[in-house]
Amino acid sequence: MAGTNLATKLSNVALNNKEKVCLIGSGNWGSVIAKIVAENVSKYPDQFDPEVRMWVFEEMIEGKRLSQIINEKHENVKYLPNVRLPDNVVAHPTLLNAVEAATLLIFVIPHQFVKGACDQIKGHVNPNARAISLIKGVDVSKSGLRLISDVIKENLEMDVSVLMGANIASEVAEEKFCEATVGYRNEANGLVWQRLFNTSYFKIAAIEDVEGVELCGALKNVVAIAAGLVDGLKYGDNTKAAIIRIGLSEMRKFSKLFESNVKDNTFFESCGIADVITTCFGGRNRKVAEARVLTGKSFDQLEKELLNGQKLQGTLTAKEVHIILEQKGLCHEFPLFTQVYNICYEGHEPSAIIKL
Numbered sequence: 001m002a003g004t005n006l007a008t009k010l011s012n013v014a015l016n017n018k019e020k021v022c023l024i025g026s027g028n029w030g031s032v033i034a035k036i037v038a039e040n041v042s043k044y045p046d047q048f049d050p051e052v053r054m055w056v057f058e059e060m061i062e063g064k065r066l067s068q069i070i071n072e073k074h075e076n077v078k079y080l081p082n083v084r085l086p087d088n089v090v091a092h093p094t095l096l097n098a099v100e101a102a103t104l105l106i107f108v109i110p111h112q113f114v115k116g117a118c119d120q121i122k123g124h125v126n127p128n129a130r131a132i133s134l135i136k137g138v139d140v141s142k143s144g145l146r147l148i149s150d151v152i153k154e155n156l157e158m159d160v161s162v163l164m165g166a167n168i169a170s171e172v173a174e175e176k177f178c179e180a181t182v183g184y185r186n187e188a189n190g191l192v193w194q195r196l197f198n199t200s201y202f203k204i205a206a207i208e209d210v211e212g213v214e215l216c217g218a219l220k221n222v223v224a225i226a227a228g229l230v231d232g233l234k235y236g237d238n239t240k241a242a243i244i245r246i247g248l249s250e251m252r253k254f255s256k257l258f259e260s261n262v263k264d265n266t267f268f269e270s271c272g273i274a275d276v277i278t279t280c281f282g283g284r285n286r287k288v289a290e291a292r293v294l295t296g297k298s299f300d301q302l303e304k305e306l307l308n309g310q311k312l313q314g315t316l317t318a319k320e321v322h323i324i325l326e327q328k329g330l331c332h333e334f335p336l337f338t339q340v341y342n343i344c345y346e347g348h349e350p351s352a353i354i355k356l
């Protein structure tokens with residue numbers, strides 16, 4: 001991005017009207033992102049409408065609707081407790097109302113729900129809208145693997161960027177310094193997203209590699225399951241470092257299998273090595289995989305017991321990746337991904353994680 005004339009590019013993108021932002025999602029990460037974006041739209045009132053809409057998948061909390069609680073208390077008491085959301089974040093329980101008139105759509109829901117959300121809004125979005133996906137996952141069907149950003153793009157017929165990075169939500173909520181990577185196809189849109197998300201503590205780099213950035217975000221969750229298993233087995237730091245190295249190497253190999261133009265440098269951005277490290281030390285996937293070893297309970301049961309409605313992405317992604325590897329007859333070239341799948345779905349012992 002060095003040397004880019006930001007003002008000129010942005011003015012080419014900005015329609016005569018101000019950009020209106022809508023978040024599709026209000027979980028742990030979605031709520032942190034709402035806070036960042038709401039603060040940033042207030043910094044650039046000429047470019048952005050001050051109201052940030054946030055679609056809430058409605059649920060009842062002690063007899064009251066979560067969307068109502070968020071609008072009254074300015075806090076997502078279930079998914080991001082004790083963090084004040086700016087007053088300009090407005091929660092909407094109806095997806096169609098939330099996206100109405102929005103020109104910037106931020107998708108931040110667990111990946112298993114994205115098709116349902118797209119189905120609901122297809123044909124009802126502003127024709128000038130662009131989207132960004134913060135969703136870490138992939139879509140797999142009989143026709144093969146699709147990026148989540150492509151699912152959104154094909155359904156809604158708009159340009160879709162991605163944002164991934166080493167971003168444990170609770171730490172970003174406390175405004176502890178970290179970085180993230182925007183992957184774009186359209187540079188002008190990439191710049192809009194960079195401006196919308198960048199803060200002094202959340203530093204955004206923008207690169208032209210949607211496939212690489214997004215696949216890093218999805219695949220690191222499978223590596224984090226492996227890291228949690230070795231933590232539970234108390235195998236020590238050297239083993240965990242080996243898991244991280246082998247995992248990163250399989251992430252790169254798998255990404256290039258999907259798209260040969262994925263850039264090597266992407267793996268050195270926040271979305272690559274940095275996210276693998278933070279998730280293997282501090283993430284939910286790691287935590288639940290460790291508990292799987294320590295308690296012997298299933299991943300599904302532990303997700304319910306430990307995450308209070310938050311969702312694991314790594315186990316499902318391990319299954320989705322495995323389907324592709326089996327289709328291509330390549331399981332033997334991805335021993336770590338294959339062992340994670342076998343442990344999660346085929347009843348193999350957690351100790352199989354080091355049979356690589």
Ligand SMILES: NC(=O)C1=CN([C@@H]2O[C@H](COP(=O)(O)OP(=O)(O)OC[C@H]3O[C@@H](n4cnc5c(N)ncnc54)[C@H](O)[C@@H]3O)[C@@H](O)[C@H]2O)C=CC1
Nearest residue numbers: 026027028029030057108109110113135136168169310311
């Ligand atoms: N939490 C984190 O630290 C980070 C998460 N991410 C990614 O962001 C994405 C969203 O995750 P979070 O915001 O953490 O969510 P979460 O896991 O905290 O919460 C789950 C969300 O899913 C919603 N939900 C439940 N059933 C639903 C349905 N049928 N349809 C639509 N929504 C439903 C819940 O209301 C809740 O908002 C995931 O892909 C995750 O990997 C990315 C970076 C950091």
Ligand SMILES: O=C(CO)COP(=O)(O)O
Nearest residue numbers: 165166167168283284285
């Ligand atoms: O993506 C994340 C950090 O960048 C969060 O990872 P978990 O879903 O494992 O908590």
